[in-house]
Amino acid sequence: MEKEKPIPTAAEAVAGDGEAYRIRKVELADITKGFMDLLNQLSPSPPLTEEAFRARFEELAALGGDHLVLVAEDAATGRIAAAGAVLVERKFIRRCGRVGHVEDVVVDAAARGRGLGERVVRRLVEHAEGRGCYKVILNCTPELTGFYAKCGFVEKNAGHYLLCFHTKPYYFILRKNW
Numbered sequence: 001m002e003k004e005k006p007i008p009t010a011a012e013a014v015a016g017d018g019e020a021y022r023i024r025k026v027e028l029a030d031i032t033k034g035f036m037d038l039l040n041q042l043s044p045s046p047p048l049t050e051e052a053f054r055a056r057f058e059e060l061a062a063l064g065g066d067h068l069v070l071v072a073e074d075a076a077t078g079r080i081a082a083a084g085a086v087l088v089e090r091k092f093i094r095r096c097g098r099v100g101h102v103e104d105v106v107v108d109a110a111a112r113g114r115g116l117g118e119r120v121v122r123r124l125v126e127h128a129e130g131r132g133c134y135k136v137i138l139n140c141t142p143e144l145t146g147f148y149a150k151c152g153f154v155e156k157n158a159g160h161y162l163l164c165f166h167t168k169p170y171y172f173i174l175r176k177n178w
């Protein structure tokens with residue numbers, strides 16, 4: 001099993017590595033740094049009260065490393081420029097194997113095309129690998145297959161069934177080289 005690489009908190013990330021973006025765990029204060037505005041670019045949703053944000057934050061924090069939300073903070077502005085999440089599913093099959101599910105990847109429109117999305121996804125995958133996952137899966141729309149291919153994923157065409165409450169069709173991508 002891979003060894004889990006620690007994800008820095010905001011305090012640790014600020015230690016200054018000269019990078020334009022600091023990738024770290026989401027923190028409560030991120031509600032004031034444009035985190036929800038960023039997620040709104042992924043899926044329009046009504047604004048959250050601080051109380052609702054805190055309640056969800058605490059719920060997720062209780063899951064520890066099995067539910068990681070990463071953000072990339074712009075070192076110059078302090079705003080959240082990208083985010084992504086990975087959930088670790090614990091199975092009975094595959095000798096009680098674990099599977100990582102990548103979700104809610106988004107880069108601020110003004111920061112796209114600079115490799116930030118790929119950095120976030122690779123960090124999420126690394127986390128899943130570090131927690132012993134034998135594969136990582138995700139769903140995305142057809143136009144994103146090129147992006148996820150750059151992140152090391154390959155498309156899996158067959159055997160995908162989805163009951164979705166949205167009308168948009170989704171493709172299924174599986175990283176199968178593990």
Ligand SMILES: CC(=O)SCCNC(=O)CCNC(=O)[C@H](O)C(C)(C)COP(=O)(O)OP(=O)(O)OC[C@H]1O[C@@H](n2cnc3c(N)ncnc32)[C@H](O)[C@@H]1OP(=O)(O)O
Pocket residue numbers: 041042102103104105106107108111112113114115116117118119138139140141143144145146147148150
């Ligand atoms: C599981 C999910 O969450 S699916 C939802 C994904 N999120 C969204 O659709 C929200 C809106 N879109 C975005 O936030 C961004 O465009 C993202 C996250 C898809 C990509 O983020 P970016 O930071 O712009 O991508 P990044 O610059 O890291 O691109 C890495 C590579 O993928 C390529 N790439 C990026 N987007 C695409 C695309 N749509 N199609 C093909 N290739 C792409 C880039 O050209 C780059 O290739 P290169 O290394 O040869 O230059």
